[in-house]
Amino acid sequence: MSLRQMEYLVAVVEEGSFTRAAETLSVTQSALSHQIKALEREVGGPLLERLPRGVRLTPMGRAFLPHAELAVRSAGQARRAARAAAGAADGELHIASVHAVAMGVLPETFARWRRAHPGMRLTLHEYASAGELADHMDRGVADLAVGHRPTHWQGPVEPVGSEEIVIAVPTDDPLARRGSVRLAELADRPWVRCALEPIVAGRPAMDAICERAGFTPRNAVHTEHTSTAVRMARAGAGVVAAPAHVIAGIQGCAGLRVDPPIRRELVVFSRAELVGAARAFVAELRQTLPGALAGAPPGATDTPRTTSAPDPAAADPAAAAPGATAPAA
Numbered sequence: 001m002s003l004r005q006m007e008y009l010v011a012v013v014e015e016g017s018f019t020r021a022a023e024t025l026s027v028t029q030s031a032l033s034h035q036i037k038a039l040e041r042e043v044g045g046p047l048l049e050r051l052p053r054g055v056r057l058t059p060m061g062r063a064f065l066p067h068a069e070l071a072v073r074s075a076g077q078a079r080r081a082a083r084a085a086a087g088a089a090d091g092e093l094h095i096a097s098v099h100a101v102a103m104g105v106l107p108e109t110f111a112r113w114r115r116a117h118p119g120m121r122l123t124l125h126e127y128a129s130a131g132e133l134a135d136h137m138d139r140g141v142a143d144l145a146v147g148h149r150p151t152h153w154q155g156p157v158e159p160v161g162s163e164e165i166v167i168a169v170p171t172d173d174p175l176a177r178r179g180s181v182r183l184a185e186l187a188d189r190p191w192v193r194c195a196l197e198p199i200v201a202g203r204p205a206m207d208a209i210c211e212r213a214g215f216t217p218r219n220a221v222h223t224e225h226t227s228t229a230v231r232m233a234r235a236g237a238g239v240v241a242a243p244a245h246v247i248a249g250i251q252g253c254a255g256l257r258v259d260p261p262i263r264r265e266l267v268v269f270s271r272a273e274l275v276g277a278a279r280a281f282v283a284e285l286r287q288t289l290p291g292a293l294a295g296a297p298p299g300a301t302d303t304p305r306t307t308s309a310p311d312p313a314a315a316d317p318a319a320a321a322p323g324a325t326a327p328a329a
Helices: 003-015 018-025 029-043 059-085 099-116 130-138 205-212 226-235 276-288
Strands: 048-051 054-057 091-098 120-127 144-147 157-170 190-194 218-223 240-243 253-269
Touching: 003 018, 003 029, 003 048, 003 054, 003 059, 018 029, 054 059, 091 099, 091 130, 091 276, 099 120, 099 144, 099 157, 099 226, 099 240, 099 276, 120 130, 130 144, 144 276, 157 226, 157 276, 190 226, 190 240, 218 226, 226 240, 226 253, 240 253
Parallel strands: 091 120, 091 144, 190 218
Antiparallel strands: 048 054, 144 253, 157 240, 157 253
């Protein structure tokens, strides 16, 4: 069994046919088919079902594919890390993130990186949820991920800053003329809630935050994505708690700072220690995070984390130290 055979299998599955995979790999279709059959003999059974139009994984193939993907991607990461450690000016770096962080945090870092390293290509992998991001990182999809601290992650995790959670309202809302708001003032307002809001101790984080402010939010609208929730708030469907960098790019929407502030930690995590270009990218990220994300202002408090070691504050938001707040999506 060789890495090339596994690479061929992954290509066939991704392309959906031997013909397109052969074109992508720049090999003949007969050579590709021969290598796949040799791999199937090695593992002891068929991995692919040949159909009149395309291919389909067999049960054995479905069990084998994740391991093949990890092997192929890990080999690619190893090559990139070795070239970067040797001082290679070209090559590529794969970054993964959830969409809300990618759109608000990464563009400036990517632009500065490209100016400083014009020969190195960046590939961004975006995911809808933190769980999906961690799952794909565990399968080796990227060299590093930028996002919120993952639960029970076994590899390196490095804090790089924080994002502030603000309250989004339409610009014609009476509150929009103010720079900040106390959560208790929103007790009678309808709320827009997002499915991507983090769950802490088995419940949406914002429920615990509002509870400590003395009320239960009146949920009026539920959405799948943060950017959609903010646009609902802009239209007047209700207030929503969201990262400041998401609200900043939406016209007609004002972001009110919460008093006391709510902040959420941003981290970089990976499967292996970061070296070479990956390490340089993290340094660039720390330099280019927007000022509102680079560090908490006086009086702000870090949010509880869920880590592999039990954290009483993370296990029960209501038990956190006075003033501490859990994150919102």
